[in-house]
Amino acid sequence: MTTRRLGLIMNGVTGRMGMNQHLIRSVAAIRAQGGVALSDGSRVQLDPILVGRNADKVAGLARAHGIERWTTDLDAAIADPKDEIFFDAATTQMRPNLLERAIEAGKHIYCEKPIATNLAEALRICRLAEAKGIRNGVVQDKLxxxxxxxxxxxRDSGFFGRMLSVRGEFGYWVFEGDWQPAQRPSWNYRSEDGGGMILDMVCHWRYVLDNLFGEVRAVSCIGQTAIPERVGEDGRRYAATADDAAYATFALEGGVIAHINMSWAVRVYRDDLVTFQVDGTNGSAVAGLTGCVMQARQATPRPVWNPDVKQTIDFYQGWQEVPDNVAFDNGFKAQWEMFVRHVAEDAPYRYTLVEGAKGVQLVECALQSWKERRWIDVPALDLAGGARPAMAAE
Known part of the structure; x- marks a missing residue:
């Protein structure tokens, strides 16, 4: 069995997401299993170089996870022809410039989302990648x-019948930083630094909705800054200028209505930090990060509204757990392997930078809806410049 090397530049892996999900649970895990298996029986082993501004931090991270190469010189890393893929998980504001430099150097691109803070920049990067003929992908982890x-x-089995609605609940209480340290970095709450709930999460909801429930055609959204002042990592108080909560309704293709509440100022009283309830004519289901329960039409109880009598139905009892018949790998790792196969042997891959641009587009539409207090249609993206008008609520 032959194994070939695939050089990989990893930028932004000293941050929480880049370190935990992309380095430790994806790339390091792939290396430990002997690389990625290809269709012809050969394997590709990843040879990453870690890039960071703090030499001590990036060197320590490399040492801790058996990575031989690291650097603080991003320009030199991008210029090195022996590394084929550029991965970025650094700040959103810097991403378009970094991706442009890597694309011009002929690197294949894989990156976190959002791919930009605005649609114009996102489309510029997509067009450049297409013009240069490089392979590209964006993280779509929640799928x-x-x-x-x-x-x-x-859904694929026809369990829901005609799908009617989707209701999502996302979020948790992020401590203000005074009594207890915050669980998220302070820049998340400053719009001038690229923070904000709508920018951070609506790009996720775009690919979740498009791929599982129906293409997004229109959006109505309102944001909120629930906690106006927080305490940063330096112990100083700062003004929270970004939205930390948002409430959005989406009109999907086929007449499905989706509503998602998202907040970093909500205390959790549900089964998971994110849950999605899907209702259809033949059945309903509620999914969290790992679990999913379902209730068929035939098993649906018959409640009757009577506020003067205590409710006797235990509504939780009528739901059945969807069994773990399949062993699911870490989602980030699974997508990394898909992208590696795409680069190494031209395996099919659909989660391109264009899909990332769709997320940025929906962010802009949601922000416009909040500003103008109205529904906003979401047109189809076309890199050539055309657009199909989206249908509003059907």
């Missing part, structure tokens, strides 16, 4: 969650 994979299985 690979076991809970959402189970929802997809139910």
């Amino acid at each position: 690979f969650l076991p809970g959402l994979q189970k929802l997809k299985m139910l």
Whole structure:
């Protein structure tokens, strides 16, 4: 069995997401298993170089996870012809410039989302990647969650019948930083630094909705800055200038209505940090990160509204757990392997930078809706410049 090397530049892996999900649970895990298996029986082993501004931090990270190469010189890393892929998980504001430099150097691109803070920049990067003929991908991690994979299985089996609605609940209480340290970095709450709930999360909802429930055609959204002042990593108070909560309704292709509440100022009283309830004519299901329960039409109880009598139905009892018949790998790792196969042997891959641009587009539409207090149509993206008008609520 032959194994070939695939050089990989990893930028932004000293941050929480880049380190935990992309370095440790994806690339390091792939290396530990002997690389990525290809269709011809050969394997590709990843040879990453870690890039960071703090030499001590990036060197320590490399040492801790058996990575031989690291650097603080991003320009030199991008210029090195022996590395074929550029991966970025650094700040959103810097991403378009970094991707442009890597594309011009002939690197294949894989990156976190959002791919930009505005649609014009996102489309510029997409067009450049297409013109240069490089392979490209954007992280769409939530599609690979076991809970959402189970929802997809139910959908594909016809369990829901005609799908009617989707209700999502996302978020948790992020401490203000005074009594207890915040669980998220302070820049998340400053719009001037690229922070904001709508920018951070609506790009996720675009690919979740498009791929599982129906293409997004229109959006109505309102944002909120619930906690106007927080305490940063330096112990100083700062003004929270970005939205930390948002409430959005989406009109999807086929007449499905989706509503998603998202907040970093909500205390959790549900089964998981994110849940999606899908209702259809023949059945309903509720999924979290890993679990999923379902209730068929035939098993649906018959409640009657009577506020003068205590409710006697235990509504939780009528739901059945979707079994773990499939072993799900870490979602980030699974998508990394898909992208590696795409680069190494031209395996099919659909989660391109254009899909990332769709997320940025929906962010802009949601922000416009909040500003103008109205529904906003979401047109189809066309890199050549044309657009199909989206249908509003059907």
